[in-house]
Amino acid sequence: MEYLSLFVKGIFVENMIFAYFLGMCSYLAVSKTVKTAVGLGFAVIFVLGITVPINYLLENFVLKEGALTWLSPEYAAVDLSFLSFIMFIAVIASMVQLVEMIVEKFAPALYGALGIFLPLIAVNCSILGGALFMQERQYPSIGEATVFGLGSGVGWLLAIVAIAAIREKIRYSNIPAPLKGLGITFILTGLMGMAFMAFMGIEI
Amino acid sequence: MSTETTTAVEPKRESLFSKKNRKLLTDPLDDSNPITVQVLGICSALAITVQVQQAVIMSLAVLFVMIGGNVIVSMMRNIIPDRIRIIVQLVVIASLVIIVDEVLKAYSPDISEKLSVFVGLIITNCIIMGRLEAFALGNKPGPAMLDAVGNAMGYAWILLAVALVREVFGSGAISFPGVGQVKFLPESWFMANGGFYENNNLMILPPMALITVGIIIWIQRSRNRSLIEEN
Numbered sequence: 001m002e003y004l005s006l007f008v009k010g011i012f013v014e015n016m017i018f019a020y021f022l023g024m025c026s027y028l029a030v031s032k033t034v035k036t037a038v039g040l041g042f043a044v045i046f047v048l049g050i051t052v053p054i055n056y057l058l059e060n061f062v063l064k065e066g067a068l069t070w071l072s073p074e075y076a077a078v079d080l081s082f083l084s085f086i087m088f089i090a091v092i093a094s095m096v097q098l099v100e101m102i103v104e105k106f107a108p109a110l111y112g113a114l115g116i117f118l119p120l121i122a123v124n125c126s127i128l129g130g131a132l133f134m135q136e137r138q139y140p141s142i143g144e145a146t147v148f149g150l151g152s153g154v155g156w157l158l159a160i161v162a163i164a165a166i167r168e169k170i171r172y173s174n175i176p177a178p179l180k181g182l183g184i185t186f187i188l189t190g191l192m193g194m195a196f197m198a199f200m201g202i203e204i
Numbered sequence: 205m206s207t208e209t210t211t212a213v214e215p216k217r218e219s220l221f222s223k224k225n226r227k228l229l230t231d232p233l234d235d236s237n238p239i240t241v242q243v244l245g246i247c248s249a250l251a252i253t254v255q256v257q258q259a260v261i262m263s264l265a266v267l268f269v270m271i272g273g274n275v276i277v278s279m280m281r282n283i284i285p286d287r288i289r290i291i292v293q294l295v296v297i298a299s300l301v302i303i304v305d306e307v308l309k310a311y312s313p314d315i316s317e318k319l320s321v322f323v324g325l326i327i328t329n330c331i332i333m334g335r336l337e338a339f340a341l342g343n344k345p346g347p348a349m350l351d352a353v354g355n356a357m358g359y360a361w362i363l364l365a366v367a368l369v370r371e372v373f374g375s376g377a378i379s380f381p382g383v384g385q386v387k388f389l390p391e392s393w394f395m396a397n398g399g400f401y402e403n404n405n406l407m408i409l410p411p412m413a414l415i416t417v418g419i420i421i422w423i424q425r426s427r428n429r430s431l432i433e434e435n
Contacts, residue, residue: 021247089298181433182433
């Protein structure tokens with residue numbers, strides 16, 4: 001039940017795009033058609049689901065103050081948390097590379113679908129954002145951290161697919177010329193964000 | 205004698221502030237603005253524009269990281285192997301961001317608290333990666349520095365404009381460090397004191413940041429019609 005609540009919260013209440021604006025760059029750039037949006041969305045879920053638990057282990061067994069006590073009690077006072085940015089981004093960049101190679105080898109069809117998006121994801125703020133929120137919120141177990149990662153990924157997918165569908169249709173509407181493209185997308189996202197605020201405070 | 209030699213050398217060496225280089229500084233303010241035209245660095249631009257103060261700190265942090273990153277990567281551009289350049293760039297940026305984060309934590313812990321994860325997210329701020337990829341990898345450190353300053357300024361003015369609109373309409377005042385809140389309207393005008401004016405609390409919420417940027421883009425593109433998109 002705890003997990004379900006966290007998952008739903010990740011999708012609706014703390015939606016990466018509408019509540020925190022993370023991953024906006026690729027959200028705006030790759031939302032012209034629904035098909036590519038779905039591809040990128042699944043790649044984000046995939047990478048978030050892998051990197052958040054790995055970074056969780058890194059945080060709790062290497063970086064946090066006193067995290068190194070499992071090696072030897074002498075290290076209880078060691079605090080490496082100032083290294084967390086560089087460690088997280090290194091994990092993300094290398095995991096993305098690794099995932100790309102594995103997918104290419106064992107699931108060529110999936111690679112064909114995600115291929116071009118995977119390298120883009122290393123610099124998608126929602127991935128690093130997921131790791132940093134995990135660090136800030138101090139989830140008690142790796143299970144919860146994973147569910148949080150997956151939930152945020154699904155929320156991101158939902159947001160990008162929704163805006164892509166709207167953008168496909170809005171091409172036929174009569175929008176003022178200077179507002180076309182980027183401008184109207186911003187305003188639409190704002191309106192969708194207001195709708196998503198209705199989920200605020202939901203507990204399951 | 206010495207003046208003669210310098211004038212003889214002049215045509216070969218381009219001065220740092222030649223016309224071409226000055227364009228590097230001024231273009232990003234309007235024609236190729238990182239936020240409204242290149243669509244880079246949106247995340248942080250929207251999330252930390254509730255207060256002018258936060259926006260200023262964020263702009264300074266981005267300015268520092270961009271200059272550092274652009275100059276360092278530009279100096280290393282000939283020795284970075286092409287295949288691992290993304291990771292090299294990320295490491296350079298991440299080290300600079302760690303410096304910013306530690307300085308902020310030491311000198312203004314409350315601001316650092318408010319910016320929370322967004323200082324760390326400068327690492328993946330696409331404006332920095334984007335300029336490294338597009339400019340620093342192919343140019344000398346001098347122009348790379350000007351490009352960094354120009355783009356950081358283009359980023360900063362949008363950030364400040366959005367923050368100003370949101371804070372003025374959202375809280376009816378601007379807070380300055382050390383001075384406290386400066387209110388624009390007399391207290392008696394507010395609804396709570398029997399007046400007619402009420403702050404628009406919606407402005408403080410996240411969606412209004414998007415709508416404000418959308419309107420800025422609208423205004424900019426109706427003034428500069430060459431930027432209008434086709435579909």
